[in-house]
Amino acid sequence: QVQLVESGGGLVQPGGSLRLSCAASGFTFSSYRMSWVRQAPGKGLEWVSEITASGNGAYYADSVKGRFTISRDNAKNTAYLQMNSLKPEDTAVYYCSVGRSTPQGQGTQVTVSS
Numbered sequence: 001q002v003q004l005v006e007s008g009g010g011l012v013q014p015g016g017s018l019r020l021s022c023a024a025s026g027f028t029f030s031s032y033r034m035s036w037v038r039q040a041p042g043k044g045l046e047w048v049s050e051i052t053a054s055g056n057g058a059y060y061a062d063s064v065k066g067r068f069t070i071s072r073d074n075a076k077n078t079a080y081l082q083m084n085s086l087k088p089e090d091t092a093v094y095y096c097s098v099g100r101s102t103p104q105g106q107g108t109q110v111t112v113s114s
Contacts, residue, residue, distance in 0.1 A: 002026045002104060004096050009108030012086055020081040020108055022096030030054075030074040033099045036081045038092035039107075046092070047100070049081060064090075086112045 008020040022034065035050040049070040050059045058070050069082040079096055091112050095103030 002098060004098070004103070004105040006094060006096055006105050006108040009094060009110045011111045011113065013114050014087060014112055016086050016112070017082070017084045018086065018110060020083065020094055020096075020110075022079040022081075022105075024077045024079065024096075024098075027098065029077040034070075034072060034079040035097045035100055036070060036079075036094060037097060037103055038090075038094045038110075040089075040092040043092075045095075045103070048094070050100070051079065083110070086110075088112045 003025045005023045008018060010018060012018055031053055033050055033052055036048040037045050038048050039045050048061050048064055049068055051070045051072055055072045060068060067085045072079045091110060093107040093109050095105055095107040097103045
């Protein structure tokens with residue numbers, strides 16, 4: 001059974017940084033691409049970033065390119081999202097997912113506010 005547990009969210013001031021983690025279990029983590037998606041209040045899911053199974057390729061939405069970095073540690077079955085230069089419009093619940101599948105975890109809240 002696939003289980004994804006997101007953590008690392010919180011309240012941060014504009015310009016600040018956070019590092020999100022996604023602990024995965026129940027499948028062969030190293031064989032699958034992983035994504036981060038987010039849902040802002042009152043809006044639908046927005047794809048943020050994706051990383052290849054090996055970690056050699058990473059892709060980003062234009063809204064976060066240059067500010068966010070996705071990575072993974074296949075030995076730890078964990079994916080990460082380093083978020084720098086955060087803006088109020090980055091406020092959302094962040095989820096990780098296997099490939100481009102619908103998120104299954106509870107997500108982690110990121111709030112960017114002064």
